Structures are given as C-alpha cells and as structure tokens.
Amino acid sequence: MKNIINRKITESETILPGMACWLCSLKELKVIKNSSLTKKDLSSKLFAITDSAYGKTLEVYRCMGCGFMQCSSVDEVLGYYETLQDEEYENTRKPRSLQMKKVLEIIKKYKNGGRLLDVGAGNGILVEQAITMGYDAEGIEPSTWLVKKAHDRKLPIYEGTLNSLKPKELYDVVTIIDVIEHVTNPLDLLSSVYNLIAKDGIIVIVTPDVGSLVAKLLSWKWWHYRVAHVGYFNKNTLNYALDKTNLKSIKMLNPSWYFTGEYVAERINKYLPSFMHITLPIYFRNKIISINVGDSILGIYAPKTPKNNEH
Numbered sequence: 001m002k003n004i005i006n007r008k009i010t011e012s013e014t015i016l017p018g019m020a021c022w023l024c025s026l027k028e029l030k031v032i033k034n035s036s037l038t039k040k041d042l043s044s045k046l047f048a049i050t051d052s053a054y055g056k057t058l059e060v061y062r063c064m065g066c067g068f069m070q071c072s073s074v075d076e077v078l079g080y081y082e083t084l085q086d087e088e089y090e091n092t093r094k095p096r097s098l099q100m101k102k103v104l105e106i107i108k109k110y111k112n113g114g115r116l117l118d119v120g121a122g123n124g125i126l127v128e129q130a131i132t133m134g135y136d137a138e139g140i141e142p143s144t145w146l147v148k149k150a151h152d153r154k155l156p157i158y159e160g161t162l163n164s165l166k167p168k169e170l171y172d173v174v175t176i177i178d179v180i181e182h183v184t185n186p187l188d189l190l191s192s193v194y195n196l197i198a199k200d201g202i203i204v205i206v207t208p209d210v211g212s213l214v215a216k217l218l219s220w221k222w223w224h225y226r227v228a229h230v231g232y233f234n235k236n237t238l239n240y241a242l243d244k245t246n247l248k249s250i251k252m253l254n255p256s257w258y259f260t261g262e263y264v265a266e267r268i269n270k271y272l273p274s275f276m277h278i279t280l281p282i283y284f285r286n287k288i289i290s291i292n293v294g295d296s297i298l299g300i301y302a303p304k305t306p307k308n309n310e311h
Contacts, residue, residue, distance in 0.1 A: 022072070023068045024068070026064065029063055029072055030061060030062050031060070033057060044080045047182075052223075053227070054226065058227060059073050068231070069210060077183070078161065084142075090123055095258040099256075100126040100130075106253070107204055110250065111172055114135065114136065114172030114173060116130050117165075117173070117196065119189075120178075122139075124149070124150030124157045126139070140164075142159070142161055162196070170196060170197060173197075174196055176205045176206070179207075181207050181232065190203075190241060190242060190245040199303065201303075202301065202302050206296060208232070209235065209297045212234075212294050212295035238297060242301050247303060247304060248302060249299060250301060253298050254294045255292070256292040259289065259291065262280060
C-alpha cells in the first residue's frame with residue numbers, strides 16, 4: 001500500500017511490529033516522536049479543549065502502510081473526557097458561537113434544515129446556533145461538567161457516547177467538529193455515525209490537517225500537537241477513513257476560526273521569548289478576529305451507496 005503521507009522514514013525511527021494501525025490494520029508502525037509521558041501522568045486536565053501545552057504529546061507512530069499518524073500506545077481516553085472541566089472554554093463562548101455559526105452557514109448550502117446531531121457537543125455551542133438557524137438540533141457529550149453547562153442554557157445535550165444514544169429517527173446532518181482526532185477508534189466512530197444518518201443525510205467533519213504547510217513549518221511545535229490529539233489526519237488519510245466506512249467526499253475546504261484578540265495574543269506568546277510578548281490595548285483584547293492559516297479541514301460526506309431509512 002502506498003504511503004499516503006509520502007515521508008521518508010529515517011534510520012533513527014523505531015519500527016514496532018504487532019500494533020495495528022487504526023485505519024488500515026497493518027501491524028507495522030514506526031515511532032516518529034517519543035514522549036516522556038506515562039499513563040500515570042495523564043489526567044483530564046491534559047485533555048482540556050483549551051489546553052495550550054503545544055508540542056506535548058503521547059508517543060506518536062506512523063503506519064508504514066497508509067501513513068496515518070496515531071498515538072497507539074493509549075487504548076482508551078474516554079474516562080478523561082467524562083471528568084473533563086474547562087472554564088476557559090466556557091468563558092470563550094461568544095467567539096466560538098460565531099465560529100459555529102460560520103460552520104453552519106457552510107452546512108446550510110448542502111442541507112438547509114432537518115434533524116441535526118452534534119457528536120462531542122461540549123457545552124452545546126453548535127447546537128444552540130443550529131437551533132437558531134432552524135435545525136431540529138441536539139448533541140451527545142461525555143463530559144458531565146460540559147453537559148451541565150449546556151443544560152443551564154436549556155440545550156438538548158445528552159450525556160454519554162454514540163453507544164448510549166437511542167434516537168427515534170435518523171438524522172439529516174451529523175457534525176463531528178474537532179472530535180475525530182481525539183478518539184482511538186476513528187473507524188468505529190464513523191461507522192456508528194453512518195448508521196445514524198438518513199439516506200440523503202450528510203456528515204460534516206472538522207479536524208486539524210497534519211499535512212498543511214503550517215504543520216510542516218512548525219514541525220512538533222505546531223499547536224495541534226497536544227496530548228488530547230491521538231490521531232493526526234491529512235486530507236488523504238481522512239478520505240481513506242471515510243471510504244472504508246462507506247462514505248464519499250462531497251466537499252473539502254479550510255474553515256476559519258474566531259477568537260478574541262486576547263486569546264490569540266496569549267497563544268502567540270507561547271512561541272515567543274518573554275521580552276517579545278505581545279500586550280494588546282484594552283480595545284483589542286475583546287475584539288473577535290477571524291483566523292485561517294489553512295491547517296484545518298472541513299469535510300462534507302454522504303453515503304457512497306444508497307441506504308434505506310430504516311433505523
């Protein structure tokens with residue numbers, strides 16, 4: 001099988017036969033980034049949505065078949081998300097709401113209404129925006145704390161995972177926004193979602209693009225190299241995963257993200273020596289700005305073959 005990433009493996013990288021790739025099941029992975037972290041070091045804090053310990057990851061492996069990059073030494077991370085709390089995420093709700101609104105505006109071009117499920121719904125930001133835009137929307141989220149925040153706003157977010165979801169009807173839209181890189185079983189996730197969409201439904205995925213120019217330039221200092229990210233997709237490996245789960249690509253693009261000036265400055269300062277740190281005037285600290293450096297993928301997918309509407 002052709003290596004999708006197409007990167008030359010160096011002699012210093014260690015091949016570890018036996019571990020199976022999460023996408024193609026080939027039992028031939030190479031260590032491309034070591035980690036000092038052990039299972040005892042892990043806690044839900046390291047899996048926070050707003051974690052800024054860029055470059056700090058678990059051990060990263062590359063599949064010698066499909067090229068998918070994955071943290072195969074960890075077999076389950078769900079428990080960390082169930083106990084996750086993230087005050088900073090809740091405090092940045094306003095710019096993130098604009099971000100989700102823009103994502104939904106893209107989705108409306110392909111599905112202008114109907115039943116919508118947001119997988120990994122967090123505190124319900126996307127669901128809240130989807131409801132205001134006319135969708136019959138709900139979400140599923142494993143974090144007890146985030147679900148409570150959603151319930152405080154009377155949002156229909158269910159606590160748990162797709163395995164615990166028992167919908168009465170299939171969905172016209174299922175969104176998986178910045179979620180697939182957090183799971184150790186991406187094909188199982190996609191298969192479960194496939195079973196939940198109507199015959200003319202769509203699946204919308206957003207995930208970091210490890211093949212982007214920014215990711216290559218920043219190397220292991222890239223802001224998406226984080227403990228919480230256990231799978232690293234590029235456009236080819238993402239399409240490969242969807243193809244294996246009977247889904248076809250309709251559209252792929254690079255979405256924009258929205259943050260306050262203060263949030264952006266704080267994150268940029270992570271890369272700068274202290275004497276170069278950015279201090280913004282008060283006016284700009286709360287100003288929402290749009291950022292698009294082309295290192296995220298937004299993919300829209302539909303069933304490859306016709307499916308009936310039986311649930």
